[in-house]
């Protein structure tokens with residue numbers, strides 16, 4: 001131990017000697033610091049001092065602090081559609097700094113109300129008022145109060161508006177807010193929106209452009225009905241001005257909300273990360289996907305989640321799934337390959353209705369109930385393999401609560417049960 005310490009010490013002193021003795025056989029005698037250049041805002045000033053000994057060219061240099069920029073300010077006021085800001089330009093070096101953003105003013109003369117609570121005063125837009133704009137920009141503030149919502153029926157049957165831009169700060173869009181806005185083509189929805197109430201965009205048949213900026217926020221929105229989501233008519237979504245064709249659900253998302261991508265037929269690929277636990281009602285219905293893998297973290301897939309995905313041929317269900325909900329794959333008529341996980345206990349009403357691409361399916365032992373019309377119009381389904389054939393009862397319809405035993409003697413060919421009147425029956429384990 002001591003030997004090592006000694007060696008280290010020796011090495012250090014040797015290095016020190018080499019550094020200090022190099023190029024010098026004398027101790028430098030340094031003169032006064034002399035400034036050779038001044039600092040500006042972009043270049044450091046320099047000072048030097050030299051050794052005064054004869055024939056010695058030893059020099060030391062030190063740098064002075066930069067001077068601060070000398071700014072000239074110019075204010076660009078906000079317009080109806082663009083934010084205002086202040087530009088600071090340095091008179092000496094042309095360095096530019098922009099800050100103090102002021103939100104766009106928005107459209108004039110809209111109708112509004114104040115929402116007064118103990119904590120705050122905010123504004124809610126209640127109607128078009130005397131505003132003549134065809135492209136409506138909802139203001140961020142009215143006076144000093146932030147605009148947070150569009151009221152129920154605010155623009156109902158307003159057939160003059162062509163586009164609506166909602167600013168950041170809007171949290172809620174009320175019921176029937178844009179109901180039958182028959183000329184509405186574009187809507188911009190900020191990432192602050194949390195709830196869109198029933199039929200907010202009902203019969204907005206001309207909508208083609210739905211602009212959003214944040215997928216995580218979009219997946220969290222509570223859309224009350226399919227017609228609360230403008231994609232139901234637009235059939236597509238623009239994320240930061242790019243048409244969304246390949247959808248990757250962000251890692252932060254745990255629940256993909258009801259109706260989130262309803263009718264987005266322009267989406268042809270969907271990647272769902274491990275960590276998502278919930279896929280909502282109608283979430284991906286009528287999307288343009290051809291195959292999808294749902295990670296094992298998903299516990300619930302709600303009714304109609306993939307209904308009318310007419311290009312879907314392959315789907316991998318999560319291994320812990322317990323219920324196949326009503327109409328979840330109805331009208332997926334190219335669906336060929338599906339394996340029902342061994343944890344599923346119920347296959348609900350119409351789950352695979354009109355899946356004419358299915359040629360065979362295996363119902364695992366865990367399944368205790370198969371809903372009415374679950375395989376109705378699966379015209380090519382030649383084989384339903386029941387892994388457990390015992391004690392099934394068929395109920396001809398919901399009015400007949402008694403049930404009649406089914407004779408399942410040849411489970412491989414019992415698919416015929418679903419091609420008769422019993423299309424309408426639901427089956428249950430006794």
Ligand SMILES: [Zn+2]
Nearest residue numbers: 028051053056
């Ligand atoms: Zn010297």
Ligand SMILES: [Zn+2]
Nearest residue numbers: 041069090093
């Ligand atoms: Zn400068």
